[in-house]
Amino acid sequence: MKAISYRRYGGPEILEYGERPEPKVGPDSVLIRVKAAAVNPVDWKAQAGYLEPVLDAVFPVIPGWDVAGVVEQPGPAVTEFRPGDEVIGYVREDFLSRGTCAEYVAAPIRTLARKPRNLSFTQAAGIPLAGLTAYQCLVRALRVGEGDTVLVHAAAGGVGSMAVQLARHMGARVIGTAGERNHEYLRALGAEPTVYGDGLADRVRALAPNGVDAVLDLVGGDALAVSSELLAPEGRLASIADPAVLGLGGRYVFVRPDPDDLQDLTDLAERGALGVEVSAVFPLQKTADAQRLSMEGHVRGKIAITVD
Template structure:
């Protein structure tokens, strides 16, 4: 039987364990993927720890993971766009596994030039970054403020924006300024006095802002843009609501996933996409990957490999 990583009770990383599971069967409009790589996201350990039980309740035992890259192993009914043997990457369910299921419309073709570990790391971050920029209608010539510019989503938001001719000002700690600058953005320190520091770079304010960090940055973003419609938060619904700003969870509105994946693959092929891989772990070491993610100080993405 194929292996999965799962937890039978909420708790610390050590509750994760490798177990045997039946081979999943694809339903209508689904494919089964022989997993090569699965991204590890902060959401995974927060669900495992029980911190999001009220928002993301899961049936126990639970297999985490949604980011996936691998080879199509079987197709369900009414799937015309994929065939057995196709290399794909995107979002599925229970992807900490040797085999996982995904909706046929939640995948993109993985180019040969895109490494498996990077393909497995991209989906959630690429989707969030692309969606945030789309929802504030960022376009060439705009100046956009990106909060948490050095994070996994921020790294992609900077590169998506710069590729479209958008000027980016990104908040980051001093230690990450060189990294942000290397991605083509102008770094500023977050915290008290942020508006003044941004205005020193953009005296007229900014055209749009995306909140990737939470913690009360929406208000200053609205002040800098002058228009709540040009601000979006993907992490802080309370702060967004308090300032009349859209909160984007990815579960409502337009689906940008395939566009995001295809754009990321295109930029990578052109040599214009850099996403550091902070760690690659075998499935059996999923707990170690979770512990690394929980530190909150990972630059780049964490990935599990199943083959």
């Protein structure tokens, strides 16, 4: 099969496009013919070796954890899916090796759910990692509910845009930080936009004088430090970007595959409560260019990889 792979840690320049063996299908996995994948910052961070303390790399590594595609072959123990089923998945295992930037991927069923019928494969591939991250942060770490005021940092990005939509669906008021060029986009999602950077605390206090009930930090550093000052009494704080949140009494979240959560996201997408903004699409052989765009750090929504 055709795939993108790398044989050592490094940047986009180490990616190779060529033939790799088709993956074997374990008892609790299915073979998926990949229609689309998505690029996330964690892809190039893992590729650079940043996750080496927690994830071994079995070289050569095929990058990518997000997938949308069609089931080709269920494993012998699988009863949940049949050939021809359209699925999405957050195909993360406890090591780096068998990713989704390929014509085929063998995915454990614990990583999969049915693809939303109303989304294209390109759109659907943007849901799993970003959607699960936002969902698990809002539901479990922050316990967002009706009437809460939620501050989302980097609200126009992949995770941020999902978080805005999900929090609004939960009945929360959302304040989102983003560059001015993305403010109309955030308004369309239902958020009240504000510029990040110097003076952020004053701008948020002007919008929420009594503080915010929950903060979802997707940036870390100064944004996280400011966030702790903006919480209302009993306010909750979570970060996916900076473990220093633990010292501030908040939660550090590392997203995990969960088929029930993923199915909830599919259901929300089909009900029109969750959409996917795809800002750029690259063919599989141009995955390095997709990573370079992601590394610029100003992407609205998601970057997709299509597999022909």
